Amino acid sequence: MRGKNKIFYHNFLPYLLLLPTGIYMGVFIGYPILETIRLAFTHPYTGEISLYNFQRLSRDFHFWNALKYTFLLAGIVIPIQVTLALGVSLLLLRRFKGSNMVLYIFLIPLTISDVAAALIWYNILTGNGYLNRILINLGLLKSPLHFFGYQYRSMEILAIVITEVWRATAIVFVIIFAGLQMIGKEYLEAADVFGASTYQKFRYIILPMIKPSLQTALIIRTLFAMQIFGVVWILAGRDIPILAGETYYWQIELKNPNVAAAYSLIIACISIFLGFLYIKLLKPEYLER
Amino acid sequence: MVSVRLENLVKRFGKVTAVDHISLAIKNGEFVVLLGPSGCGKTTTLRLISGLELPDEGRIYFDDSDVTYLPPKERNISMVFQSYAVWPHMTVYDNIAFPMRIKKVPEDEIKRKVKWAAELLRIGELLDRYPHQLSGGQKQRVAVARAIVVEPAVLLMDEPLSNLDALLRMLMRSEIKKLQRRLKVTTIYVTHDQVEAMVMADRVAVMNKGRIMQIGTTEEIYNKPANLFVAGFIGSPRMNFFEASVSDTILDTGYFKMKLPEEMKQVLEGYETVIVGIRPEDIHPVERGIPPGVKPIELEGRVDFIEPLGSDTIIHLKIGEILLLVKVPGSYIVEMGRKLKVALDFNKLHIFDKKTEKAIL
Amino acid sequence: MKMYKGEALKMILTYALASIIVAWILVPLGLIFISAFAVPKEYYNIHKLIPLAFTTENVYTLLFVLKAWKSTLNSLIVAGLTIAISFALGLPTGYSLARFMFKGKDTFKLLIIGLRMFPVIVLAIPFTVIYLKIGLADTLIGVALAHTAMSLPFVVLITSSLFSGIPVDYEEAGMVFGLSRFEAFFRITLPLALPGLAAAAIFVFIMSWNEVFIASVLVLVNRTLPADILVSALNAPDPLKFAAGFIMVLPAMIFVFFARKYLIQVWGITIR
Ligand SMILES: Nc1ncnc2c1ncn2[C@@H]1O[C@H](COP(=O)(O)OP(=O)(O)OP(=O)(O)O)[C@@H](O)[C@H]1O
Numbered sequence: 021m022r023g024k025n026k027i028f029y030h031n032f033l034p035y036l037l038l039l040p041t042g043i044y045m046g047v048f049i050g051y052p053i054l055e056t057i058r059l060a061f062t063h064p065y066t067g068e069i070s071l072y073n074f075q076r077l078s079r080d081f082h083f084w085n086a087l088k089y090t091f092l093l094a095g096i097v098i099p100i101q102v103t104l105a106l107g108v109s110l111l112l113l114r115r116f117k118g119s120n121m122v123l124y125i126f127l128i129p130l131t132i133s134d135v136a137a138a139l140i141w142y143n144i145l146t147g148n149g150y151l152n153r154i155l156i157n158l159g160l161l162k163s164p165l166h167f168f169g170y171q172y173r174s175m176e177i178l179a180i181v182i183t184e185v186w187r188a189t190a191i192v193f194v195i196i197f198a199g200l201q202m203i204g205k206e207y208l209e210a211a212d213v214f215g216a217s218t219y220q221k222f223r224y225i226i227l228p229m230i231k232p233s234l235q236t237a238l239i240i241r242t243l244f245a246m247q248i249f250g251v252v253w254i255l256a257g258r259d260i261p262i263l264a265g266e267t268y269y270w271q272i273e274l275k276n277p278n279v280a281a282a283y284s285l286i287i288a289c290i291s292i293f294l295g296f297l298y299i300k301l302l303k304p305e306y307l308e309r
Numbered sequence: 310m311v312s313v314r315l316e317n318l319v320k321r322f323g324k325v326t327a328v329d330h331i332s333l334a335i336k337n338g339e340f341v342v343l344l345g346p347s348g349c350g351k352t353t354t355l356r357l358i359s360g361l362e363l364p365d366e367g368r369i370y371f372d373d374s375d376v377t378y379l380p381p382k383e384r385n386i387s388m389v390f391q392s393y394a395v396w397p398h399m400t401v402y403d404n405i406a407f408p409m410r411i412k413k414v415p416e417d418e419i420k421r422k423v424k425w426a427a428e429l430l431r432i433g434e435l436l437d438r439y440p441h442q443l444s445g446g447q448k449q450r451v452a453v454a455r456a457i458v459v460e461p462a463v464l465l466m467d468e469p470l471s472n473l474d475a476l477l478r479m480l481m482r483s484e485i486k487k488l489q490r491r492l493k494v495t496t497i498y499v500t501h502d503q504v505e506a507m508v509m510a511d512r513v514a515v516m517n518k519g520r521i522m523q524i525g526t527t528e529e530i531y532n533k534p535a536n537l538f539v540a541g542f543i544g545s546p547r548m549n550f551f552e553a554s555v556s557d558t559i560l561d562t563g564y565f566k567m568k569l570p571e572e573m574k575q576v577l578e579g580y581e582t583v584i585v586g587i588r589p590e591d592i593h594p595v596e597r598g599i600p601p602g603v604k605p606i607e608l609e610g611r612v613d614f615i616e617p618l619g620s621d622t623i624i625h626l627k628i629g630e631i632l633l634l635v636k637v638p639g640s641y642i643v644e645m646g647r648k649l650k651v652a653l654d655f656n657k658l659h660i661f662d663k664k665t666e667k668a669i670l
Numbered sequence: 671m672k673m674y675k676g677e678a679l680k681m682i683l684t685y686a687l688a689s690i691i692v693a694w695i696l697v698p699l700g701l702i703f704i705s706a707f708a709v710p711k712e713y714y715n716i717h718k719l720i721p722l723a724f725t726t727e728n729v730y731t732l733l734f735v736l737k738a739w740k741s742t743l744n745s746l747i748v749a750g751l752t753i754a755i756s757f758a759l760g761l762p763t764g765y766s767l768a769r770f771m772f773k774g775k776d777t778f779k780l781l782i783i784g785l786r787m788f789p790v791i792v793l794a795i796p797f798t799v800i801y802l803k804i805g806l807a808d809t810l811i812g813v814a815l816a817h818t819a820m821s822l823p824f825v826v827l828i829t830s831s832l833f834s835g836i837p838v839d840y841e842e843a844g845m846v847f848g849l850s851r852f853e854a855f856f857r858i859t860l861p862l863a864l865p866g867l868a869a870a871a872i873f874v875f876i877m878s879w880n881e882v883f884i885a886s887v888l889v890l891v892n893r894t895l896p897a898d899i900l901v902s903a904l905n906a907p908d909p910l911k912f913a914a915g916f917i918m919v920l921p922a923m924i925f926v927f928f929a930r931k932y933l934i935q936v937w938g939i940t941i942r
């Protein structure tokens with residue numbers, strides 16, 4: 021009996037333990053993905069299989085705008101986030117009194133939702149916000165700066181960028197800082213001993229060595245950027261159309277799950293494509309076997 | 310090419326005092342070896358000299374300039390790290406070239422020097438490889454090559470040969486030594502291998518628990534150990550030690566007595582208990598005949614154990630509870646258990662104060 | 671303190687930059703707290719640099735007049751359910767990955783890691799259709815099940831890493847002294863992993879508490895707090911928006927304050 025038990029443990033127990041997760045993934049992830057594809061390729065009115073949804077999108081300037089703004093925001097926000105995260109990581113690599121406190125504080129936004137972050141910056145940037153209060157009370161401005169509203173769309177983008185940088189730099193930072201800490205300190209010491217300047221150390225030792233973390237950070241950030249929603253929706257509504265926002269709009273406002281599914285599918289495809297692109301482009305050759 | 314002077318250096322890590330008031334003057338072009346057991350503060354001393362670590366007390370001078378608080382990159386030094394620190398994202402070639410690139414050496418000269426260093430260290434075929442494709446010993450040689458190509462003012466090496474096989478180690482020892490002679494670069498070399506230390510060094514600094522116990526030439530360290538630690542640490546097999554009480558010129562161990570020459574009376578004046586030390590090669594079996602020049606002190610003991618080592622044999626001789634190791638040529642045969650008369654060479658006798666552990670004689 | 675030559679200036683610069691970073695994060699947070707409790711009259715008076723009269727009225731109105739307490743409660747329920755479901759599923763899986771060698775393990779792991787990257791908002795649309803069929807439409811459990819798609823890979827990776835860090839010897843020692851494998855797990859490994867698991871739970875809580883897209887697509891009546899705010903914020907007067915921001919920020923920050931050391935460890939695991 022015990023012998024049988026043992027065989028049972030070794031052959032079946034690991035799979036048995038995976039089973040719940042496996043079933044969940046099949047039912048709640050695998051099947052919905054298939055369902056997304058089915059919905060996206062189903063005509064919303066006739067129920068036939070068709071490319072109707074995609075044709076409809078391609079004629080919709082909101083779609084092209086959404087695509088444009090999603091990429092535009094990612095293109096502005098991500099470089100700023102990576103630079104900032106890298107800078108803060110390097111700063112915190114120099115251990116100083118209170119550096120741990122700074123670390124924790126910089127991580128706070130990780131816990132703050134996009135909706136809340138949007139409200140936090142709305143509080144600062146709106147007409148009665150603190151930025152305008154300061155500028156007006158200092159006599160630098162007569163009437164408030166406007167960040168919100170359709171006619172101030174470029175300012176809306178600025179507000180979104182500030183909010184995204186404030187909110188989501190922390191995740192990039194966590195990844196890069198972890199990578200930096202994994203660099204053995206003797207590698208940097210060796211550079212010191214041989215007379216490398218701070219810049220040379222950064223350019224020739226640190227940067228190449230954190231390439232894998234940089235890659236991870238870029239992938240994660242880019243994928244999240246393709247799903248950007250809450251911040252834009254709160255701060256700009258549909259003034260600045262974005263892919264996830266359009267998905268929401270078609271689903272909730274227009275009650276058309278087919279077009280919404282087409283949007284979802286496009287987000288997924290772009291994400292997967294970008295993920296592969298980064299992995300291909302950024303693979304550090306010294307790790308290759 | 311500078312002289313290096315350490316003055317009362319102290320470095321503490323929390324409760325541990327890794328370096329404890331070290332003073333050391335190293336001449337321009339000198340090859341000094343720091344020798345000592347694991348954890349005695351060799352690496353820390355080296356890191357203080359390199360500027361990677363700042364001392365809690367004391368000063369460091371290169372020639373006459375105070376470099377105590379100068380960052381490493383301004384000290385014109387080069388270093389072989391105990392952990393190699395060969396950069397994983399650079400090929401062997403780039404690793405060796407990097408220090409020269411920082412110094413803006415022209416590429417063709419870099420090429421020449423990398424080739425030269427790689428050949429010297431027998432890593433010529435590895436230049437295109439990445440460190441993860443190298444063995445520990447190969448990485449170590451890359452680290453050495455990287456350190457010697459820059460012609461620094463001070464060359465610091467932290468156990469640079471620890472991971473090589475015996476043959477390669479001997480080869481590299483002489484290559485490094487020859488190179489150092491030729492370049493006349495002031496070198497501080499860390500090892501815990503006493504043979505390596507004694508072969509390579511102009512002077513050896515024996516360290517223990519963060520202090521320098523003695524500094525001197527190989528000959529001085531071996532023949533005139535300044536204290537019990539150095540006497541015991543240098544030499545293999547280890548020096549024999551036994552405790553004896555002093556009365557006049559008689560040393561009494563409780564198992565046997567030794568009568569020293571009359572002139573020792575003054576030297577031993579005031580000591581009650583001493584520790585006597587004699588190296589195994591300075592004890593001679595009487596029956597083999599006593600070599601000329603030996604001032605014999607004869608003793609009799611029982612052969613307790615024999616370790617034949619081929620060219621030599623180590624005899625464990627018991628006199629009461631005292632164990633003496635005697636080194637004799639391998640050709641000399643004795644049986645276990647028999648009685649054996651030996652002569653200690655008074656000229657080679659070391660006597661240490663039991664309290665201070667310092668050498669009296 | 672001992673310093674290199676020229677280091678003093680660098681240190682000053684370091685502290686200056688550190689202060690800027692701290693201010694960059696804390697000032698906006700402080701300002702939303704102020705605005706959430708500012709007397710509206712003071713807030714609307716732009717010639718006051720900072721409102722100085724405070725009231726709990728904004729928060730009160732939001733919670734009890736606009737019934738945001740209900741959506742707050744919904745959010746808590748969803749987060750609680752998400753924690754329960756993703757741990758019920760993920761804990762055994764993490765344990766299995768940590769303790770056993772078996773065929774297909776690497777593939778499974780890769781699947782989990784891939785899922786971690788998968789844009790979960792893609793799932794929201796089909797969920798609405800599927801939930802209609804199986805009667806989960808507009809239910810909190812439905813939202814929690816969807817949030818699980820987001821949190822499950824993290825729970826699996828975190829727990830597997832936690833269990834790997836606890837030597838199997840401990841368990842085996844327990845089994846030698848007569849515990850069954852399950853008892854050994856519950857009485858030895860689980861208690862040892864508890865602090866890490868708690869941090870992981872907080873992590874899941876924050877994920878679910880903050881998630882807005884799935885929640886607002888799946889639930890139209892019983893909205894969670896972020897979904898509620900997303901829909902109603904646009905029409906609410908500003909002071910209520912700030913009160914809402916305050917309520918959303920508060921619990922996550924409290925949790926993080928108490929578990930900050932562990933959370934960094936957990937974040938470290940999830941991004942590996
Ligand atoms: N960064 C550090 N933090 C705390 N203690 C340290 C540190 N570096 C060294 N020590 C301690 O200082 C003492 C001296 O260490 P050191 O590395 O100098 O020894 P070593 O002589 O080089 O030994 P080995 O031959 O093993 O390399 C040891 O007790 C060590 O534990």
Ligand SMILES: [Mg+2]
Binds near residue numbers: 467
């Ligand atoms: Mg060492």
